[in-house]
Amino acid sequence: MPSVAVMEKRHELLSSVQMARFVAHGSLRLDAVVPAEMNAEGLAVLADGVSPVPYGTPVSEAYAADSFVRRLLELPRVAGALRSLVGQQPTVDHHFVHVRDPHGGDAQPLHGDAVIDVRPDAFDVQLMYYPQAVTLEMGGTLSVPGSHLRRINESDTGRYQNLRGQSRLVCPAGTVVFLHHGLWHAGRRNDSDTVRYMFKIRFNPTVRQQRLWDTSDLNDPQVTRELDVMFPWYEPATGRLERYNRVLLWRALTGDDSFDIDYWVTRVSNRPQEAAV
Ligand SMILES: O=C(O)CCC(=O)C(=O)O
Ligand SMILES: [Fe+2]
Numbered sequence: 001m002p003s004v005a006v007m008e009k010r011h012e013l014l015s016s017v018q019m020a021r022f023v024a025h026g027s028l029r030l031d032a033v034v035p036a037e038m039n040a041e042g043l044a045v046l047a048d049g050v051s052p053v054p055y056g057t058p059v060s061e062a063y064a065a066d067s068f069v070r071r072l073l074e075l076p077r078v079a080g081a082l083r084s085l086v087g088q089q090p091t092v093d094h095h096f097v098h099v100r101d102p103h104g105g106d107a108q109p110l111h112g113d114a115v116i117d118v119r120p121d122a123f124d125v126q127l128m129y130y131p132q133a134v135t136l137e138m139g140g141t142l143s144v145p146g147s148h149l150r151r152i153n154e155s156d157t158g159r160y161q162n163l164r165g166q167s168r169l170v171c172p173a174g175t176v177v178f179l180h181h182g183l184w185h186a187g188r189r190n191d192s193d194t195v196r197y198m199f200k201i202r203f204n205p206t207v208r209q210q211r212l213w214d215t216s217d218l219n220d221p222q223v224t225r226e227l228d229v230m231f232p233w234y235e236p237a238t239g240r241l242e243r244y245n246r247v248l249l250w251r252a253l254t255g256d257d258s259f260d261i262d263y264w265v266t267r268v269s270n271r272p273q274e275a276a277v
Contacts, residue, residue, distance in 0.1 A: 012080035013214040019084060019253065020226035023246050026148030026183040028085075033077050034129070034174030041068055042131035046097045046197045053092055056204070062092045069095075069201075072129060078176055084213035085125045085178060086205040093124060093202035100139055100190035108186040109158025110144070113202070116153050117182060121252035122209055123148075124181040129199045133173045138196045139188030140169030141177070146231040148182035149245040150238075157184050165232035210255050218254065228261050240264070 014028070022028045034042065045068045053062045063070040073079060082090065113126065134140035144166050168188065169177070179185065181202070190196050217223070227246050230239050247265045251257050260266045 009074055009079065010076040011083055012076045013212075014081055014084035015214055015216075016218045017220055017222045017226060019213050020223040020250065022085070022178070022180070023249050023253070024226050024229050025145045026180040027143060027145070028081060028178045029171070030077055030081065030176045030178075032172040032174045033075060033176050034072060034131070036173065038068070038071065039131040039174045042072070042129070042199070043197060045069075046099075046131060046199055050095060050097055050199065052094065052096075055093055056091045058089060058091050059203075062095075069199075072176075078127075081176075081178055082125070082127070082203065086123075086203050086209065087207035087212050089206050090203035091206055093204050095199065095201040098187060098196075098198040098200060100187065100196040102190060102193045102195060105139075105187075105189055107139070107142075107189045109155045110142070110160050110163075110184050110186045111155035111157060112148075112152050112182050112184055114154065114181055116151050118151065120248055122205060124202055124204050126179045126181060127201045127203065128177045128179065130169075130171055130175045130177075131173060131197055131199075132194070134169055134171050134175075134196065135192060136168060136170050137190075137192040138194060139190040139192075140171065140196070141185055141198065142166055142168045142188055143179065143183055143185040144231075144233065146229070146234065146242055147184040148180040149242055149249065150184075151182070152184065160184075163233040210253060215254075224261060 014022070018028065050069065059070075059073060063073070073082065128141060130140070144163050146165075169175075171177075187198075227250055228243060230243075234242060243261060244264050247259065247261055251259050251265070
């Protein structure tokens with residue numbers, strides 16, 4: 001008989017440093033987190049297709065207990081990342097199997113998966129699962145690190161080509177990437193002889209996204225260093241604004257309204273109410 005500890009679902013929460021990195025980059029990548037035998041099964045499942053579910057379906061209703069997708073979501077590192085980002089019982093916004101045929105398809109325009117989304121203290125995440133190794137020729141998802149807090153309207157960014165510092169995903173089989181809903185991204189043309197599969201699930205949180213991760217390293221100086229990172233495509237002035245917006249998000253995520261970097265938010269929030277005597 002398995003013990004209670006074994007029966008309880010395991011999850012490995014993110015650290016504060018990893019969360020800060022997500023807040024700065026807008027994504028989290030878990031390389032080869034899905035074992036080979038599951039990837040073989042996953043490829044067949046994706047090739048068969050996964051039927052859509054209505055917006056807002058709880059994970060437990062969207063995917064049967066023993067189904068492939070449920071087992072994918074219950075891998076300890078996947079479960080822990082999801083729980084750290086959107087809490088224990090997120091709902092499924094939508095999911096989709098993206099298939100890119102060999103030498104087929106146009107590159108998508110650079111886009112965010114939403115119209116302008118102005119939520120300052122909440123976000124959705126998009127899980128992207130790659131069951132096979134993705135080479136550069138296979139047209140893995142392109143994304144622009146640090147773009148998620150710059151408010152855009154869907155594919156209005158489509159005219160931008162090849163931003164400095166962009167990432168064209170090349171990854172081992174079984175890689176899972178979590179994207180903040182605002183991250184600019186695009187599937188690329190598949191120039192290889194292999195079909196490329198990717199399964200995306202967008203999750204909506206159902207709880208306040210505050211301190212859902214392992215906060216034991218919250219005061220690690222590396223947290224601030226992660227939040228303060230610059231990306232090569234940023235303009236100097238707007239780059240500061242991106243970091244300002246990260247401070248606001250970090251305040252919301254930690255509940256610590258005194259957190260700041262170089263007093264940027266503190267300065268512009270200073271509005272004394274007390275009348276002079
Ligand atoms: O095919 C891809 O790599 C990206 C597809 C996409 O934009 C999405 O799933 O939102
Ligand atoms: Fe997209």
